[in-house]
Amino acid sequence: MSGGRRVNILTRTPTETAAELSAALASASAPVARVLTRALDGQEVSEAEAVTLFETRGADKLAVYAVADTLRQRANGDRVTFVVNRNINFTNVCYMGCRFCGFAKRAEDKDAEWLDPDQIVARAQEAWDRGGTEVCIQGGLHPKMPGSYYRDILLAIKSALPDMHIHAFSPFEIWYGAAKTGLSYADFLRDLRDCGLGSMPGTAAEILDTEVRQKLTKNKLSAEKWVEIIRAAHGVGIPTTATIMYGHVDAPRHWAAHIALLRDIQKDTGGFTELVPLSFVHTESPLYTQNPGAVRPGPTTDEVDLMHAVSRIMLHGHIDNIQVSWTKLGAERARQMLTRGVNDLGGTLMNESISRAAGSTHGQEITASELAGLIRSVGRVPVRRNTVYDTIEVYDDHDPAEIAPLVPRRAGEPLDFLKMFPAVEP
Numbered sequence: 001m002s003g004g005r006r007v008n009i010l011t012r013t014p015t016e017t018a019a020e021l022s023a024a025l026a027s028a029s030a031p032v033a034r035v036l037t038r039a040l041d042g043q044e045v046s047e048a049e050a051v052t053l054f055e056t057r058g059a060d061k062l063a064v065y066a067v068a069d070t071l072r073q074r075a076n077g078d079r080v081t082f083v084v085n086r087n088i089n090f091t092n093v094c095y096m097g098c099r100f101c102g103f104a105k106r107a108e109d110k111d112a113e114w115l116d117p118d119q120i121v122a123r124a125q126e127a128w129d130r131g132g133t134e135v136c137i138q139g140g141l142h143p144k145m146p147g148s149y150y151r152d153i154l155l156a157i158k159s160a161l162p163d164m165h166i167h168a169f170s171p172f173e174i175w176y177g178a179a180k181t182g183l184s185y186a187d188f189l190r191d192l193r194d195c196g197l198g199s200m201p202g203t204a205a206e207i208l209d210t211e212v213r214q215k216l217t218k219n220k221l222s223a224e225k226w227v228e229i230i231r232a233a234h235g236v237g238i239p240t241t242a243t244i245m246y247g248h249v250d251a252p253r254h255w256a257a258h259i260a261l262l263r264d265i266q267k268d269t270g271g272f273t274e275l276v277p278l279s280f281v282h283t284e285s286p287l288y289t290q291n292p293g294a295v296r297p298g299p300t301t302d303e304v305d306l307m308h309a310v311s312r313i314m315l316h317g318h319i320d321n322i323q324v325s326w327t328k329l330g331a332e333r334a335r336q337m338l339t340r341g342v343n344d345l346g347g348t349l350m351n352e353s354i355s356r357a358a359g360s361t362h363g364q365e366i367t368a369s370e371l372a373g374l375i376r377s378v379g380r381v382p383v384r385r386n387t388v389y390d391t392i393e394v395y396d397d398h399d400p401a402e403i404a405p406l407v408p409r410r411a412g413e414p415l416d417f418l419k420m421f422p423a424v425e426p
């Protein structure tokens, strides 16, 4: 680091933070400083301006981070949230053939999996017994599965665990279930809501651009259908997350258009709880292994930082929760994202398989106490939330040594989160 005094993010005062922001803006080029100053004044960043922000490097990039962090502080203060949950992937059998997906198997494959309702309830019960408030349920689109299976899963869990929040079924699964039952999206979703569906993952969004989807998924679920199903869910009172999967055959103009589209939907419905940028995991993804020259090996370091920061800036005042996915990035990079506009660390997950099937090595689970340590290490306040961002527990007054792990770690090395996080480097 050259020149200037380095301010430790753990100890700096609001005045020092404001001085850092001014210095960062003063070092930026005039066009970038203009966009960022307008964003700080509450004006909307256009798609073209967002492309400029995604392409920043050097001092301009640092100014983007400083503004993202300022807007994060305005929206969320010092609190960083997470949820204690369990992923249940009830089947990995899927014939949709999305080329990026390492998770899908054929029914006759030896590692094909199918969970019946009793097995799903048993997993949900274990999660509840370990302090979980949410189950996150997604699966492949199994060719033999009846459309009624989605409601059967909900009814089975709710009859055993009426207070468990069920966050389940991507728009792709809703599309499949509606087609199989012959119901409209709204009618199918209303039925699922009445059976206990609390909220939906906004996965299957990937990149909401027809040309890119053609390459990723042969456009089986079009961008228009994804939007229609999300709007229908919000319309019947089911909140959803929003996602973007980036770093493969895409470019900044696609990211800007995707996030602007999410912003437009949110202005109408208010139904998105958060945006979760999902970096493309390439190592065992057929999209990459079969076309290594034509497909990027996931986003670069700068692109990951900028994705979180520019999302924060574009969505400010509309979607105020930006979640980092620790399973895609690992704990250390997830922690760094807390200085790039991120205020949420997602779930403890207990059983992560989708990222691991694509080659991710960041494990199946992270404990609540590890997340709390990670949050404290950047000087913020850990808060356990429920799925829709109500506070369950503020960890502020706990001694780190006293936090009982809500979910005991099962496998893998213990993570050294309490190691001091250095001041942010350019």
Ligand SMILES: C[S@@+](CC[C@H](N)C(=O)[O-])C[C@H]1O[C@@H](n2cnc3c(N)ncnc32)[C@H](O)[C@@H]1O
Pocket: 094, 100, 101, 102, 103, 138, 139, 140, 141, 170, 171, 172, 173, 203, 204, 205, 206, 243, 245, 278, 279, 280, 281, 282, 285, 354, 355, 358
């Ligand atoms: C595997 S699917 C499961 C639910 C459902 N079958 C669907 O496609 O919506 C859930 C999401 O995982 C993400 N995903 C799958 N493979 C990935 C990869 N290689 N890298 C990053 N994210 C991936 C995609 O965003 C996808 O929409």
Ligand SMILES: Nc1c(NC[C@H](O)[C@H](O)[C@H](O)CO)[nH]c(=O)[nH]c1=O
Pocket: 083, 085, 087, 134, 136, 167, 241, 273, 276, 278, 323, 324, 325, 326, 327, 328, 346, 347, 348, 349, 352, 353, 354, 355, 386, 387, 388
């Ligand atoms: N980000 C990933 C998740 N997130 C699920 C969330 O933890 C949770 O359901 C959400 O925060 C609800 O508000 N799950 C994965 O399996 N992989 C991810 O990358």
Ligand SMILES: N[C@@H](Cc1ccc(O)cc1)C(=O)O
Pocket: 136, 138, 200, 201, 202, 203, 241, 242, 243, 276, 278, 346, 354, 355
């Ligand atoms: N984080 C997503 C769910 C998700 C699940 C699996 C993934 O691979 C990615 C994302 C959500 O809660 O909406």
Ligand code: SF4
Pocket: 094, 095, 096, 097, 098, 101, 102, 103, 104, 139, 140, 141, 172
């Ligand atoms: S992403 Fe979902 S729909 Fe596509 S192949 Fe994988 S499991 Fe099937």
